[in-house]
Amino acid sequence: MCGFLIYQTEKKLKKSKINEIGKSLAHRGLGSFIHNEDGVFAIHNMLPMTSLVESAYQQPLINYRWPGLVGVFTGEIFNWKKIREKYHLESENDSRLFCDILVGPKSKERIHEMDGFWNFAAVYDEKLIGVVDYLSQKPLYYRTDISALCSEPYPLTLLGPVTKDKVFFSSIPKFGYDTEGNTPWKEIKQIPIGSYYVNGKIHKYWDWGLVEDVPLQAGIARSVKARMGGERKPAILLSGGLDSSIIYHIAKKINPQIKAFHVENGEEEFIRAIAGNYEKIDLKDYSISPEEAIRRNQTPVDLGSVIPQAQLAEALKNKGIHVVLSGDGADELFSGYDRNIHYDSQYSDIFQELPYYHNPRLDRIMMGSIVELRAPFMASYIVKYALSLDFESRRYKKVLKYLFRKSLPSSIILRDKLALKSEKIKKSKQRDNTIKNIKIFEKIFKL
Numbered sequence: 001m002c003g004f005l006i007y008q009t010e011k012k013l014k015k016s017k018i019n020e021i022g023k024s025l026a027h028r029g030l031g032s033f034i035h036n037e038d039g040v041f042a043i044h045n046m047l048p049m050t051s052l053v054e055s056a057y058q059q060p061l062i063n064y065r066w067p068g069l070v071g072v073f074t075g076e077i078f079n080w081k082k083i084r085e086k087y088h089l090e091s092e093n094d095s096r097l098f099c100d101i102l103v104g105p106k107s108k109e110r111i112h113e114m115d116g117f118w119n120f121a122a123v124y125d126e127k128l129i130g131v132v133d134y135l136s137q138k139p140l141y142y143r144t145d146i147s148a149l150c151s152e153p154y155p156l157t158l159l160g161p162v163t164k165d166k167v168f169f170s171s172i173p174k175f176g177y178d179t180e181g182n183t184p185w186k187e188i189k190q191i192p193i194g195s196y197y198v199n200g201k202i203h204k205y206w207d208w209g210l211v212e213d214v215p216l217q218a219g220i221a222r223s224v225k226a227r228m229g230g231e232r233k234p235a236i237l238l239s240g241g242l243d244s245s246i247i248y249h250i251a252k253k254i255n256p257q258i259k260a261f262h263v264e265n266g267e268e269e270f271i272r273a274i275a276g277n278y279e280k281i282d283l284k285d286y287s288i289s290p291e292e293a294i295r296r297n298q299t300p301v302d303l304g305s306v307i308p309q310a311q312l313a314e315a316l317k318n319k320g321i322h323v324v325l326s327g328d329g330a331d332e333l334f335s336g337y338d339r340n341i342h343y344d345s346q347y348s349d350i351f352q353e354l355p356y357y358h359n360p361r362l363d364r365i366m367m368g369s370i371v372e373l374r375a376p377f378m379a380s381y382i383v384k385y386a387l388s389l390d391f392e393s394r395r396y397k398k399v400l401k402y403l404f405r406k407s408l409p410s411s412i413i414l415r416d417k418l419a420l421k422s423e424k425i426k427k428s429k430q431r432d433n434t435i436k437n438i439k440i441f442e443k444i445f446k447l
Contacts, residue, residue, distance in 0.1 A: 001369065003028030004059070004072035005155050006042040006121045008128045008147035012346040013041045017158070024155040027296075028367045035060045040070045040123045047322065047370060059095060065103050066124050074151055075118030075138040076374070078226035083113055095120075102131075112210040115226055115379060119191075119298060121149040130197035134206045134380055136355035140191045142184065146200065152364060153183045153190075154298045155253050155444070162187050164447045168298075173434045177301045177357035179348075184447060186300060193355045214381040217403045223376035224250040227325055228258075234323040234374065235259040235316070240270030242397060243327025243336075245412050246404055247376055248274060251325060253273060261324075263312060267423055273409040279319075285320075290437070296368040300437035303430065306361060313369035322371055326377060328362060329354065329377035333386035334397040344391045350383065 001254055003025050007013075013021075020045060029045030034040075044059040061071040073095035077083070081096040083101070087110065091097035098120050101110045117137030121130040128147040131142040141153045143160075150156045158429035165186040168178050181190035191197050194206025214222065224247055228234055236248045238260040238308070251258050258308055260278040262271050271278060288310040297306050316324060331337055339345055368375045371422075386394065393399055401413050 002046045002059075002074040003151035004042065004121065004355075005150040006040070006060075006070070006072055006123065006128070006148065007159060007219060008039060008123050008126075009041055010039060012036050014339075017023075017221055018043070021155055021158055022160060025152070027319065027370060033060065035062065035070055035429060036066070036284070037174045038070075042070050042072055042073075042123075044072045047372060057063045061095065061099060061122075064144050065099050066095060069099075069122055071095075071120065071122035071124075072356045073097055073118065073120045075116060075133065076113045076195055076227075076230075076372075077116040077118060078229055079113070079115040081111060086113075095155060097336050098131075103391045106282065108205060108207075111205070111209065112207065112213070112380070115223070115381075117378070119151065120238075121401075127199050128197070130191055131205075132191045132193065132195060134194040134352070135383070136190065136359050137375070137378060137379055138365070139355075141188055142185050142191060142197055142200075144200070145187050149197065152298060153185065153188045156186060156188050157185055157445075160187075169438060172301050173431050173438070176303055176430060176434070177353070179352040179356055181356055184441065184445065190356065190360070192337065193351065208384055208387065211380045211384045214385065216382065216385050216399065217378065219382045219385060220246065220376060221250050223379035223382060224325065225254055226379075227374040227376050230323065232323045232372075233258075234325050235261055235321050237312075237324050237326040238271060238275060239265075239276075240412070241327065241415070242304050242404075242408070243330035243377065243413055245274050245327075245408050246400065247325050247327050249404070249407055259356070261316070261319075261321075263308070270409075270412055270415060273411050279316045281312065283308055283315070286311040286314040288314065291440055291444060293365075294437060294441050299360075299366055300441035301357060301361075302432060302437055303357070306365060309361065309365045310368065313366045313371050316371050317369035323374065324366075324371060325376060327377065328358070328373070328375040329383075330397065330400065331356070333377060333383060334389075334394045334400055335391065335395045340395050344395075346386070346394070354378075 025045050029047045032045045034043045043059040059072050080097045084091045089100045091100050101107050116140040117133045119132045119138040119140040130140050130149045142149050143156050148159050168182040195202050195204050238244050238248050260275050263276050264280050288307050293307045293310045303441045332354050337369035360375050
C-alpha cells in the first residue's frame with residue numbers, strides 16, 4: 001500500500017520542507033525513507049505486506065536496473081511471483097517486479113498480466129515518469145507547473161504556490177463529483193486511468209483486449225484468494241448485502257478462521273444467516289467531525305459515505321487490522337444502483353465514478369488510518385467480464401445472484417441494497433451538503 005512523493009528539482013530540499021512533506025504523508029505507512037540527492041527528492045511511506053523484513057521492501061529504489069534511477073511504488077501485485085517465474089525475472093518483490101516489467105521487451109503484455117492495483121513513479125535520464133492502474137485504485141497526482149508526482153493531492157501544494165480551481169468548485173455541486181480528474185487546486189491533476197505520465201504529457205497504455213478472459217465465478221474465487229495473501233492477514237467487511245456475502249463465502253472456505261466485521265445498521269438478521277462468528281462495530285464509538293473527514297479526504301466531495309468510512313477505518317485501526325477485503329465495485333460493474341431501474345449507467349459508473357470519486361475516497365480515507373482495502377470485484381479480468389454483459393444480464397446484479405443462488409441464503413440473494421451513508425446525508429439535500437463542505441474545505445486549506 002504505502003504512499004510517496006517524488007520531485008525533480010535542481011536544489012536539495014531544506015530540512016523544514018522535508019519535515020512538512022513527511023508529516024503530510026505520515027498516515028500512509030509505519031515509517032518512511034527519503035532520497036534527497038542528484039536533483040531528485042523522493043519520500044516513501046511504507047506499510048509492508050509481502051514481507052515484514054525491512055530490507056525486502058525499502059524504497060525509494062536507487063539504481064535498480066537503470067543507473068541513476070530513483071523509483072517509488074505503491075500498491076499490490078498479488079501474482080508477482082508467478083510473473084517473475086514466467087519471464088525469468090530476478091525481482092525480489094512486487095515493487096522491483098514493476099521496474100523489471102517496464103524494462104522488458106514485452107512490457108505492455110506483462111503489465112496486463114498483473115493482478116492487483118498500483119502506481120509507480122521514477123526519475124530516470126532526466127525524465128519524470130508515472131504509471132497508474134486501470135481504475136485508479138491507487139490514484140496518482142501531478143503538478144502541471146513543476147515536475148512532481150504524489151499518491152495524494154495535498155502534499156503537492158507544499159512544493160509551491162497553488163490557486164483555486166473554479167471549474168472544480170462549480171462542478172461538484174452540479175454533478176456531485178468531478179469526472180475528469182481535476183482537484184481543488186488548479187495546478188494539481190489526477191493521472192487518467194490506465195495511463196502513464198512522462199514530463200507532463202499523458203499517454204494511455206491500458207488495453208482491455210489484452211486482459212485474460214476468465215469465467216465470472218472462477219474469476220471472483222481467484223481474485224479473493226489472491227487478495228488474501230501477504231504477511232498481514234486480512235479481515236472481511238461484511239455488511240449483510242450480496243457483494244460482501246459473496247466475498248465472505250469464498251474467503252471462509254479458504255481460511256475458516258478469517259475475521260468478519262459488521263457495522264451495526266439494524267441488518268443483523270442477514271449477517272446471522274451467513275456468519276456464525278463476527279464482530280460488530282458501532283460507528284458511534286468512533287467520532288469523526290466533518291472537518292476531520294474533509295481534511296483526510298482532501299476534497300469537499302462527499303456523496304454520503306466519507307464520515308462513516310472514516311469511522312470504520314478508525315475502528316479497524318484500533319482493532320489492529322491493517323488489511324480488509326470488501327465488496328466495493330460490484331454495484332458499478334453489475335448495475336446494482338437504484339438508477340439502473342431507469343437507465344444503464346455502467347460505463348459512467350466504471351470509468352468515471354470509480355476512478356474519480358469512489359476509489360480515491362477509499363484510498364485516502366482508509367489510508368488515513370493505515371488500513372489497506374482490497375476489492376476483489378475490481379480485478380481486471382472481472383471488470384472485463386462485466387463489460388461484456390448486456391444490460392439485462394447484469395441489471396440488479398442478476399448474474400451474481402444466479403451464480404451464487406445455491407451458495408448464499410435466499411434472504412441475502414433477494415434483499416434490497418442498503419448503502420453505507422450518514423444519517424445527515426440521508427435526510428438532507430446532496431447539493432446543500434456539498435456547499436457546506438466547500439466552505440469547510442476552503443477554511444481548512446485556505447483557498
